[in-house]
Amino acid sequence: MNVHAPILQHASVSEALNKWLSHDRPMLIDGRWEMAASGRTFDVHDPATGARIAAVAEGDAADVDRAVKAARRAFETGPWPRMTPSDRGRLIHRIGDLILEHADTLATIEALDNGKPKTVARAADVTLSADMFHYMSGWATKIEGRTIPISALAAPGMELVSMTRKEAIGVVGQIIPWNFPLLMAAWKVAPALATGCTVVLKVAEETPLSALWLGQLLLDAGLPDGVVNIVTGFGETAGAALAGHPGVDKVAFTGSTEVGKLIVQAASKDLKKVSLELGGKSPNIVLGDADLDLTIAGAANSIFFNHGQCCNAGARLYVHDSIYDRVVEGVAQVAGQIRLGHGLDEGTEMGPLVSSVQYDRVRGFLQAGRDEGAEFMFRQDQAPEGGYFVAPTVLTNTNPQMKVVREEIFGPVLVATPFKELDDALIAEANNSVYGLAAGVWSRDTGRALSVANRLRAGTVWINCYHVFDAALPFGGYKQSGWGREMGEAVLANYLETKAVTMRIG
Ligand code: NAI
Ligand code: MG
Secondary structure, eight states: BOOOOOOOOTTSOOOHHHHTTBBBBBBBEEEEEEOOOOOOOEEEEEETTOEEEEEEEEEEEEHHHHHHHHHHHHTTSSSSGGOHHHHHHHHHHHHHHHHHHHHHHHHEHHHEEHHOOHHHHIIIIIHHHHHHHHHHHHHHHOOOOOOOOOOSSSSTOOOOOEEEEEOOEEEEEEESSSSSHHHHHHHHHHHHHHHTTTEEEOOOOOOHHHHHHHHHHHHHHHTTTTTTTEEEEIIIIIIHHHHHHHSSEEEEEESSSHHHHHHHHHHHHHTEEEEOOOOOOEEEEEETTHHHHHHHHHHHHHGGGGGOOOOOOEEEEEETTTTHHHHHHHHHHHHHOOOOOOOTTTTTOOOOOSSHHHHHHHHHHHHHHHHTEEEEEOOOOOOSSSSOOOOEEESSOOOOTTTHHHSOOOOEEEEEEEESSHHHHHHHHTSSSESEEEEEEEEEHHHHHHHHHSSSSSSEEEEEEEOOOOTTTTOOOOTTTTEBSTTTGGGGGGGGGEEEEEEEEO
């Protein structure tokens, strides 16, 4: 195992974390920490500086195969599926507790690896991850079938009783992105555990570290060997191998719509079950009577939170023309005050984008906007040098045909458009997207806002708020934003089969 110089670049990186980062990080397979069969590793970078912070195993098809076999063994013959729901629930709850005990380290890792401010990682990513395990721990004891009165008679006078059982779907392959590395792992792993499944988790190559730290917490909580296996590696190799592996019963994916389609193709070979949480280009609609202060702060947060790297970002702002200038100028003013910097530096409110690829991608969109005639109403000019920083930007003078209006940018870039009437044309324009993940409505007239919400083709609508997530609330997409739901009771369906049992009793 290679040992590298520790990255003593910041006071808030503890000695223990520095030591952890200075060793090549192995994968969690069958309860053991293992390097890739190939012996290969790849580097992980701090996106605020471009500096290398760690190296992790480069898992590929051979490692995915080992992990799937371990998950299969754990599912077929291990103690996990035979544990009482109550014991399983307690264990899942313990994982949530351990996440909170390790909150500072996990937030530090997220800041280093993803670039987001540590304060945000602590308040949002870590808290919501712990919540997800705590919330899901309660479901372990509440997964119930029904008894169903039936009318069928196999023979005259025969007495039958029918019931349904909800059973774990089996071995689940889970593939997650880099925008909320720990939280996406929690959204996937916690419900799979609550339902009694076993898991192979393929984390994003950009941000593998927090899930590996979580892996140790899973072991510390007492999770039996092979129940959760964590593979680090690239999408085209490890990810594709997992999506197509015949030993996997179900694939749960979060990421781009483009790769979502590849997952469906890979899974179609043997008709694995699939759930998908994909992209978005969410409309945020401001009616003429909206509370200006609330709306301006909310509209800015809807697109600039997490540097715009949210599938549900409020990327298309539609504002009634009576207040358009004030709202858009207000958002630009908020954008101008956002402090960009290293995620571990005090006072940083926005970090860099996650990678050079995303940096080039978002800048490509800005160039496309310029070429297509959008106006840069605002662009903060303070992006620090060196890392993958893109300053908050507001584009106006756009039209629905432009690439910047149609496509997911996944960066801090807002597209603003005025409207004259709250009419069918506005609703149609808001719904004019291949996506249908989220939407926002801002108005003092909550009845009117609710009526708009009812007409939006999106899996989540926020009224006079945005980015409100809760482990109890289902989240997912209409149209090409996905299949199925994450979180809430709804996510359990992703990991359960329904068995109808009919018994003759007379
Ligand atoms: P991606 O969809 O390529 O990556 C997400 C996950 O899928 C990663 O773990 C990756 O390794 C894996 N993956 C990639 N190719 C795969 C394949 N052929 N088979 C199986 N797994 C595969 O997303 P990427 O390239 O990081 O970002 C591109 C764009 O996708 C972003 O600009 C953004 O628009 C969108 N995106 C959406 C996210 C969401 O939360 N819905 C999250 C991340 C990206
Ligand atoms: Mg990709």
